[in-house]
Amino acid sequence: MNSFAFQNPTKIIFGQGTVRQLGKEAAAYGNKALLVYGGGSIKKTGLYDQVLSQLKEHGIEAFELAGIEPNPRLSTVHKGIDICRKNGIGFVLAVGGGSVLDASKAIALGVPYEGDVWDFYEHKATAKDALPLGTVLTLSATGSEMNSASVITNWEQNRKLGYLSVHAFPRFSILDPTLTYTxxxxxxxxxxxxxxxxxxxxxxxxxxxxxxxxxxxxxxxxxxxxxxxxxxxxxxxxxxxxxxxxxxxxxxxxxxxxxxxxxxxxxxxxxxxxxxxxxxxxxxxxxxxxxxxxxxxxxxxxxxxxxxxxxxxxxxxxxxxxxxxxxxxxxxxxxxxxxxxxxxxxxxxxxxxxxxxxxxxxxxxxxxxxxxxxxxxxxxxxxxxxxx
Missing domain, CATH: 1.20.1090.10 (Dehydroquinate synthase-like - alpha domain)
Structure with missing residues (x-):
């Protein structure tokens, strides 16, 4: 066996109905959040309304970035970074599966960085900070809800690259198995x-x-x-x-x-x-x-x-x-x-x-x-x- 050091800072909140704890958890990270989600299935299931209700109840203003792709695009990540910078947003909330979570991690890493966030994925730079991130998981697959990895696609270059940063661990992740029924x-x-x-x-x-x-x-x-x-x-x-x-x-x-x-x-x-x-x-x-x-x-x-x-x-x-x-x-x-x-x-x-x-x-x-x-x-x- 090799020597090792292991540390994981993510708080996991697991079980049916745990979305009701979202507002309390998110409120610890300010009063403005970027809500990131995919193609709109969360609206059909009612999860979108639950999330907005939780944020509103705890005095958090939500800005939205919808339409995250199954292989999340760098161009979409750039949009999220711009929204955060223009509106002084200090917290990213990912609601979806691994693609949404990965895009959200890239956004969180990119906001405080003066260069292009793609520099991290090309190993040209190392992240020194990130916005705090919370997640509500809707698909069991990637483990992104409790790890520091994200994978982003640069469609113009046909490159798909991953990056790990200690700053990209979610602060908390809500795992309600009923959200995966659909x-x-x-x-x-x-x-x-x-x-x-x-x-x-x-x-x-x-x-x-x-x-x-x-x-x-x-x-x-x-x-x-x-x-x-x-x-x-x-x-x-x-x-x-x-x-x-x-x-x-x-x-x-x-x-x-x-x-x-x-x-x-x-x-x-x-x-x-x-x-x-x-x-x-x-x-x-x-x-x-x-x-x-x-x-x-x-x-x-x-x-x-x-x-x-x-x-x-x-x-x-x-x-x-x-x-x-x-x-x-x-x-x-x-x-x-x-x-x-x-x-x-x-x-x-x-x-x-x-x-x-x-x-x-x-x-x-x-x-x-x-x-x-x-x-x-x-x-x-x-x-x-x-x-x-």
Missing amino acids: VPKDQTAYGAVDMMTHVFEQYFNHTPDTPLQERLCESILKTIVENAKLAQEKPDDYAARANLMLCGTYALNGGMISVGMDQDWASHDIEHELSAIYDIAHGAGLSIVYPNWMKYVYRERIERFVQFAVRVWDIDPSGKSDEDVALEGIQATRDFFRSLGAPSTLAEVGIGEDRIEEMAAKAVGFGPLGHFKKLEQADVAAIYRLSL
Whole structure:
């Protein structure tokens, strides 16, 4: 196990009806808030009215930035920064899923910065401050409600880049599982894929002597497998939605399940190039890429893939070679994603091979990807081709 330091300052407020605590929490950060949300589903569900009522009750004036894209655009982030600066806004409130939360983090980081917030994502500058951020989560997926990461798309450059800053942790996040009842089947699927791959990125490593962390990862994976289909079949199943929501939060919150372990993240970088160019859902891209990354790298530490197959997918290793067991586990992963309705090939989302080399070159623009197996441009291109 590696040495580590772990700290997470986000306050999690979990359970049915917790939106009623929003106003009290937000009031600690001033009397002007930028309310950030997506395509308007929060208005259809009544959440929008609840949020405005809470803010008004506690004397907070709300300014709005609607229309955050599924792959949030830098141009939209710029709009939010301008609204905050022109109106002296000191608090950002994100109401939505991971895309809304990511855009809100970028806005919060960008307001006190004199340059372009994109500098952070291109590693040209380091954030020194940010506006305080609160969130109300409506989609179980990214873990953005309890981590310091955000991913933004520069559509003009076809670049999708992530940035981590200690200043981007939400001050509080309200997690009410009932707010996810209206999430459709496909988004439930993509959320489950996203949170599972977050765990995979931490689980597949070469760090020795980490039995606790490995079992934490495995328990989250099994809980997602047990609850994702239930949530699809019965959207208002509180237990299923609550378990998925907590899994998403625990899967990626700065290291709670993986302290002391190396991490990979190559597959996320590979997928980012797909959604930066083709604007596909992040979870859809991961459901295509990740099983093929597995197939490309599993021999680097086959015993971890055997353990994964046995512990997560309950595959009986009796009389089988390690190779066969590992491959069964990879196939079980692919089959589960398919069973949720997520795609397994690039062809299914209308992507061919014409821009593979371009995407592979961009993916390694900051250097080789990953830790489990260092991937150069040729490796990334090979994974794209396995995904066709």
